[in-house]
Amino acid sequence: MNGKSVARGAVSAVVLFAAATVLCGVLYPLAVAGVAAVAFPWQATGSIIEVDGVKYGSALVGQPFRGEGHLWGRPTLADARAFADEDGGPLLWYGPENLSPASDEFGARVAKRVAAVRAAHPDQGDAPVPSDLVTVSGSGFDPHISPAAAEYQVGRLAAATGRSVEEVRGIIRQCTERPLLGALGEGRVNVLKVNLMLDGIL
Numbered sequence: 452m453n454g455k456s457v458a459r460g461a462v463s464a465v466v467l468f469a470a471a472t473v474l475c476g477v478l479y480p481l482a483v484a485g486v487a488a489v490a491f492p493w494q495a496t497g498s499i500i501e502v503d504g505v506k507y508g509s510a511l512v513g514q515p516f517r518g519e520g521h522l523w524g525r526p527t528l529a530d531a532r533a534f535a536d537e538d539g540g541p542l543l544w545y546g547p548e549n550l551s552p553a554s555d556e557f558g559a560r561v562a563k564r565v566a567a568v569r570a571a572h573p574d575q576g577d578a579p580v581p582s583d584l585v586t587v588s589g590s591g592f593d594p595h596i597s598p599a600a601a602e603y604q605v606g607r608l609a610a611a612t613g614r615s616v617e618e619v620r621g622i623i624r625q626c627t628e629r630p631l632l633g634a635l636g637e638g639r640v641n642v643l644k645v646n647l648m649l650d651g652i653l
Contacts, residue, residue: 513592519611524642545591574606595639622648
């Protein structure tokens with residue numbers, strides 16, 4: 452192989468690399484983003500719930516609610532120390548628990564949460580506490596809870612908001628997302644949407 456062949460091969464490789472970079476790194480992402488913005492404008496901009504010009508949060512990001520008149524979501528581990536903005540201000544960050552389910556620390560945390568949930572729901576007596584009310588999700592900011600976890604809170608919500616039990620259940624049903632195609636996954640309740648409806652915003 453002579454020098455000219457090596458040079459041509461090198462040039463071809465550089466041209467191919469540049470073309471692949473432009474195609475896969477620039478044009479393809481722009482095309483996907485453009486299609487998403489047109490076909491799914493709400494999802495492409497963060498699934499933000501906005502009412503009368505006020506943004507209340509994303510339907511895909513969990514928020515910590517602990518008021519008596521609000522539906523409680525999964526526990527969250529908020530950290531404002533790990534990251535900062537360009538001005539040095541703390542940025543709130545959520546993360547998973549990262550504890551072994553077999554560890555004593557995990558057991559102690561869950562036991563404490565179970566006691567707190569039971570204390571806030573005396574109407575449930577010794578009924579098992581749904582696990583998603585006392586365990587952090589894998590992402591740390593799951594916006595949903597199970598229908599069972601929502602049902603567990605119905606009595607407290609009715610008493611705190613002055614609504615009937617059936618009215619609270621009706622709101623929860625409206626905010627319950629069914630399994631994909633009726634079979635994939637499980638039903639789930641969007642906590643933020645329920646609370647906005649309880650507050651009369653949605």
